[in-house]
Amino acid sequence: MMGENGCQAPPSPHCPHHGLPALSCAHRQDLCPPFTLPAGQAVNTMATPNLLLPVCVWLLAGSLFTEATYYRHHRYIPHFYRYREHSANTENLLPDVSNPVPEVTQSGAPTYPEVPEVFHPAPDAAHPIPEAFHPVPEVVHPAAETYLQPQVHLPEPEVSPPASRVFFGIMFDAGSTGTRIHIYKFIQKDPVELPVLDNEMYHAVKPGLSEYKDNPEEGGNTIRQLLKIAKKTVPEEEWKRTPVVLKATAGLRLLPEEKAIALLKEVQEVFEESPFFVPDNSVSIMNGANEGVLAWVTVNFLTGHLYSNTRRTVGILDLGGGSTQITFLPKSKKTIQSAPPTYTAKFSLFNHTYELYTHSYLGNGLYAGRLATLGALGADGLDWKVFTSSCLPKKFREEVTFGGSTYKVSGIPDGYAGYKLCYYEVMRVVKGIFHQPYEVKGSSVFYAFSHYFDRAVETGLISSRGGAIEVRDFKKKAKEVCNKMTKYRAISPFLCMDMTYITCLLKEGFGFKDSTVLQLAKKVNNVETSWALGATFDFFRDFNIH
Numbered sequence: 001m002m003g004e005n006g007c008q009a010p011p012s013p014h015c016p017h018h019g020l021p022a023l024s025c026a027h028r029q030d031l032c033p034p035f036t037l038p039a040g041q042a043v044n045t046m047a048t049p050n051l052l053l054p055v056c057v058w059l060l061a062g063s064l065f066t067e068a069t070y071y072r073h074h075r076y077i078p079h080f081y082r083y084r085e086h087s088a089n090t091e092n093l094l095p096d097v098s099n100p101v102p103e104v105t106q107s108g109a110p111t112y113p114e115v116p117e118v119f120h121p122a123p124d125a126a127h128p129i130p131e132a133f134h135p136v137p138e139v140v141h142p143a144a145e146t147y148l149q150p151q152v153h154l155p156e157p158e159v160s161p162p163a164s165r166v167f168f169g170i171m172f173d174a175g176s177t178g179t180r181i182h183i184y185k186f187i188q189k190d191p192v193e194l195p196v197l198d199n200e201m202y203h204a205v206k207p208g209l210s211e212y213k214d215n216p217e218e219g220g221n222t223i224r225q226l227l228k229i230a231k232k233t234v235p236e237e238e239w240k241r242t243p244v245v246l247k248a249t250a251g252l253r254l255l256p257e258e259k260a261i262a263l264l265k266e267v268q269e270v271f272e273e274s275p276f277f278v279p280d281n282s283v284s285i286m287n288g289a290n291e292g293v294l295a296w297v298t299v300n301f302l303t304g305h306l307y308s309n310t311r312r313t314v315g316i317l318d319l320g321g322g323s324t325q326i327t328f329l330p331k332s333k334k335t336i337q338s339a340p341p342t343y344t345a346k347f348s349l350f351n352h353t354y355e356l357y358t359h360s361y362l363g364n365g366l367y368a369g370r371l372a373t374l375g376a377l378g379a380d381g382l383d384w385k386v387f388t389s390s391c392l393p394k395k396f397r398e399e400v401t402f403g404g405s406t407y408k409v410s411g412i413p414d415g416y417a418g419y420k421l422c423y424y425e426v427m428r429v430v431k432g433i434f435h436q437p438y439e440v441k442g443s444s445v446f447y448a449f450s451h452y453f454d455r456a457v458e459t460g461l462i463s464s465r466g467g468a469i470e471v472r473d474f475k476k477k478a479k480e481v482c483n484k485m486t487k488y489r490a491i492s493p494f495l496c497m498d499m500t501y502i503t504c505l506l507k508e509g510f511g512f513k514d515s516t517v518l519q520l521a522k523k524v525n526n527v528e529t530s531w532a533l534g535a536t537f538d539f540f541r542d543f544n545i546h
């Protein structure tokens with residue numbers, strides 16, 4: 001089985017390293033051992049982020065495509081002291097219970113700037129936006145003579161402001177349960193200032209790439225389908241300089257290496273035949289630490305915490321199909337000191353170095369967790385076997401597919417079902433696997449999204465607009481669902497297992513208190529709460545996550 005290294009398909013022939021344009025091949029190019037290809041085809045790890053974009057919002061949109069497509073429009077006033085006025089989604093913020101200012105300053109810990117310069121780092125201190133995105137000089141600096149009429153002694157007219165420059169970034173999220181395209185439109189108002197996130201187009205298709213492990217061509221077709229949306233969204237004159245990037249997560253991490261490589265190669269070929277710019281690091285499997293860090297960047301950026309002067313940030317909890325991530329900025333040194341060395345990540349952003357607690361648990365996503373609870377995870381070749389669980393309705397019997405494999409599963413027809421037995425079963429999947437961070441029992445606010453959000457909506461814990469609940473609410477609802485399985489079966493026969501798993505993950509896994517408040521959100525400021533935005537920032541401004 002493959003490790004969690006971020007590994008990529010072979011380099012694109014369009015890269016400067018291969019004699020072509022210079023847009024994004026300045027990124028980190030670590031070799032990736034598990035994906036070593038024949039000589040001359042060494043693969044690269046993905047690059048990592050650093051960009052700051054002010055945002056604010058209005059939403060244009062509609063559901064145009066099959067599963068989920070929407071188009072959002074954002075405008076942002078780039079002054080941090082105006083942040084609260086311009087937060088379009090204040091119901092998602094919990095300022096009163098946010099992280100308090102740390103009492104003890106942690107050496108090497110990030111400090112939040114007190115002055116607005118944080119928005120405009122000196123050009124030489126930040127990684128420059130690629131050349132191609134800089135406004136052309138003659139547009140930015142019109143010749144002064146054009147505007148001066150000294151001979152008639154008229155007052156000097158105001159010089160026109162520099163023309164804004166629009167650029168796009170296309171980020172594919174190849175998850176275990178689906179593939180999603182995020183098309184971000186940015187506005188670069190001034191070459192030395194930071195671009196503004198103007199809007200995002202999002203569309204998702206199911207199933208995920210890993211389901212095509214035995215038929216990569218068909219997997220490639222799902223990417224082709226999504227690229228059609230990109231062609232409709234990005235103006236034709238921008239295609240050539242719009243980078244297209246795909247990052248795969250747990251679905252591909254869990255596949256045998258050769259199957260994952262075949263899928264990545266197929267995607268690379270589909271990208272090559274597209275009219276978009278294909279950097280040499282454009283198709284990769286993202287490592288778990290980057291997945292957590294980039295989601296943290298997205299959420300803290302969208303909630304305004306990255307450029308507020310409050311020193312507050314929020315933690316993130318991401319429950320995917322194949323893996324689950326926890327990431328937060330510790331207040332106490334002890335959290336980092338007591339964490340296993342691979343459970344921390346440093347990166348630079350806005351001239352600051354952050355050291356986060358972050359970990360991705362591969363095989364502990366919701367779908368992988370279901371199979372693990374049933375004892376079926378990785379049990380390929382046991383087609384005859386029926387995997388049973390007291391978390392499922394007694395009379396339920398079905399085939400389920402995950403990661404391209406199909407398993408027979410059922411309830412226990414003559415046995416017992418219910419919360420207690422179910423909790424005992426899921427405990428086996430969680431116990432001894434999770435590290436409990438030193439300060440997780442504290443008062444930090446965590447944003448929980450992906451399947452945490454989906455299940456909370458399905459069970460009526462929150463509305464589809466999101467909301468705040470306590471960990472104990474998941475437990476209460478899990479008991480209710482498990483003890484009334486027939487009532488909830490129509491929503492999903494797995495609802496009892498899922499809710500119990502989430503409860504167990506939060507309490508026994510991460511060690512959260514019953515009273516910990518979780519802010520559940522699918523979107524913040526109408527932008528998807530996933531790692532994709534952070535990864536796009538990272539593409540343009542390497543965060544150097546390590």
Ligand SMILES: O=c1ccn([C@@H]2O[C@H](COP(=O)(O)OP(=O)(O)O)[C@@H](O)[C@H]2O)c(=O)[nH]1
Pocket residue numbers: 173174175176177178180208249250251319320321322323324365449450451454522528529530532
């Ligand atoms: O931009 C995104 C990306 C993901 N998701 C949801 O988050 C979950 C993540 O699952 P995924 O298959 O990506 O998990 P992974 O493969 O990363 O474990 C799914 O419910 C997705 O619908 C979402 O709502 N918006």
